[in-house]
Amino acid sequence: GQCAPVADSNAATITVNPAPVRDTTAPKVKISPTAVRMREGFATFKVACPASEMSCSTRFSLIGRTGVLRNKVLGRTSETIPGGETIEFFVPLSRKAITAVRRAGRINVTAKAVATEAAGNTATTTKRVTIRK
Numbered sequence: 001g002q003c004a005p006v007a008d009s010n011a012a013t014i015t016v017n018p019a020p021v022r023d024t025t026a027p028k029v030k031i032s033p034t035a036v037r038m039r040e041g042f043a044t045f046k047v048a049c050p051a052s053e054m055s056c057s058t059r060f061s062l063i064g065r066t067g068v069l070r071n072k073v074l075g076r077t078s079e080t081i082p083g084g085e086t087i088e089f090f091v092p093l094s095r096k097a098i099t100a101v102r103r104a105g106r107i108n109v110t111a112k113a114v115a116t117e118a119a120g121n122t123a124t125t126t127k128r129v130t131i132r133k
Contacts, residue, residue: 026123027056027115029081035130038101043075043091043131047113051084056115060089062097065108065128069100074109081115097131106132 030048037043049056061076074097081087093101100107111129116122 023117023119024121025052025117026121027053027117028123029056029058029113029115029125030086031111031113031125031127031129033129034127035132037132038093038098041093041098043093045089045091045111045129046086047079047081047089048086049081049083049115053083053117055083056081056117058089058113058115060091060111060113062091062093062109062111062129062131064097065110069096069107069109072096074107093131101131101133106130 027050029050032046032048036045043062045060047058047060049058057078057080059076059078062074064070064072064074073094075091075093077089077091079087079089097107097109108128108130111127113125114122115125
């Protein structure tokens with residue numbers, strides 16, 4: 001009799017790694033306090049980057065809320081905050097803002113922080129604050 005040819009068989013295990021989970025969480029920084037004193041033409045705020053982020057590259061600005069300062073940028077600065085940390089932002093105030101604080105004793109502004117984290121997600125945080133003399 002004739003022998004049927006034997007088929008060679010090789011077994012290989014292929015492991016398919018799942019696609020990495022894309023980071024879609026925007027970095028919501030926290031701004032404090034709600035009232036600060038102007039010192040030598042600067043207003044100082046604390047800005048916190050969530051611990052869930054590696055870092056928050058943050059553009060910080062102060063925008064007037066009332067009168068002739070309404071919607072005007074009264075100061076800005078940028079800092080990178082390590083994840084889980086709070087740093088102080090020393091914001092140089094515009095000449096108009098300094099004059100208004102000296103004249104009125106206080107100005108009402110919106111503090112706005114636009115933070116971008118490592119994966120490129122961006123979030124904007126705003127807080128109503130008062131800058132006092």
